[in-house]
Amino acid sequence: HFTMKDEILKRFLTAEGEPISGQVLADELNVSRTAIWKHMQTLKQEGYEFETVKKRGYKLLSVPDKVDMGQLQQFLTTERYGRQVHYYETVESTQLVAHELIRAGAPDGTVVIAEHQTAGRGRMMREWESTEGQGIWMTVIIRPDVAPHQAPQFTLVTAVAIVEAMKSSFKNFTPEIKWPNDILINGKKTTGILTEMVAEADRIQALLIGIGINVNQKIDDFPEQLQTIATSIAIEEGEPIERVHFVANVLESLEKYSDEYVKNGFGQIKQLWEQSSGTIGKRVKATTLREVVEGEAVSITESGVLEIRQANGEIKGIYSADIEL
Ligand code: BT5
Known part of the structure; x- marks a missing residue:
């Protein structure tokens, strides 16, 4: 390659x-x-x-402001992640490309990255705005040897990895994780994570770690409906960011923390997650597919479930939801 x-x-x-x-x-x-x-x-x-x-x-x-293979390799110090890169100017969604590559046997750590997505996706088929050349729109294909029920954990592992990469790369803001899949800066969304799985009955074949990070947008580069809820690293840091360097940092961090999770479990990652959490200790309203749960977010469990203490004192475990603070 x-x-x-x-x-x-x-x-x-x-x-x-x-x-x-x-x-x-x-x-x-x-x-x-x-x-x-x-x-x-x-x-x-x-x-x-x-x-x-x-x-x-x-x-x-x-040098053009591109996140292509040639430049990325200059910065990478990973063993596997980012060693194979499929780079595109435009795709519908890097997740779709990744699904095809998984069928073709793409190895652990393969990265699909694009300057622009025409049909970027969030959870439940929501849209993900992927402005040309201003963000990091990528899917990392990983093949960890874990059981299918552990897949959602990788959303938390990825959030920790990105937050730690941000902390070591930027100095003017403190990122916060919003359970389960958002990273906020000053209360606004800068990053969304979408974890998908290809599995057999008892074994994960591959995970698709979809990562969307707003990097160099100015506020009016966002469509109007996002301008009050979204932000970019450049806005918060106060200067333009060299994307390719940060992609390398994110991949290093992701390799480190997903290996840590596979080897030693959730312990260390849970600690880091809680340190950066903007959710624990807050009053939240969690909307799941079936119900709305309100109360205080008290913890996440070893398996990444969010526990909410309701007004009547009862603690409820939430597996997947949208959270309003
Ligand atoms: C997410 O979904 O936050 C997961 C986003 C994952 C995007 C990456 S990009 C690379 C890979 N390829 C893809 O096609 N997807 C992944 P969710 O929690 O459902 O949030 C979606 C909501 O976030 C939308 O309904 C909007 O309200 C908001 N949103 C959309 N685009 C945004 C952006 N660029 N910045 C901040 N918020 C955005």
Whole structure:
């Protein structure tokens, strides 16, 4: 998956603005100068800008704001996650692409990522607004060796992974997890998680961890109905964000915490989850498919169930719901 073009790009990205000669590239990579020239043309078409420096070669001037494979590999330190990337300018939904890839046997950690989704999805077929080039719209295919009933836990694992990645990457805000699948900044939604499963009777074949993170939108980039409830990292951090770097951080964090969960269970993750929770201790109204439960959110259980203490003192476990605070 690491192509000749990626290899060339890597040299430029690590050259710190120094020119590299076509001849040197050709010699080092053991291909003809014509081949190098062709790959350079492709990179230019993708939005990389080069300057030709007399007698010294090409100098990389600017990099397109894309989250593609070539750039992502420069930052990744993971073992499996993001080592195979399927990158698209536009898809209907990265989840749909991921379902096809799972049928074709895609390995653990395969990432589907797009600049734009025309039919991005939330839970229960709700719409997910996926503005072109301004967010992280990706599905991570993972193949953990766990039982199907553990699948919902991965929504919480993913929330912890993203929150921890945010905390280490940004300094001007504190993200909060809203059970089960939202990350809020200053009370507004910046991230939604959609976990889907492909399973046999007693074994998970694959999980699709759908992650939508608003990154570089300004408030009026959101459709009107979202402007009061949504936000982006750039708005909260106060500066534009380099998406590809943050994608690498999220993938590292996700690999770390999902491995932790598979090896050692929910203990450490539950602690981190509670530390970042904006739900525990609050009065909430939970709307499930069957009923509405109101009361104080008191805890999550080892299996990720939200416990609500109702006015009559009775504690009710909620498996899946929309929460109003
Ligand atoms: C979610 O659903 O929050 C899960 C979103 C998962 C999106 C990712 S993007 C990559 C992958 N491919 C997909 O097609 N999906 C996944 P839910 O909890 O049902 O929330 C959906 C609700 O969030 C909508 O009804 C809107 O109110 C709101 N919403 C939609 N787009 C938003 C956005 N960009 N930012 C904040 N809120 C949004």
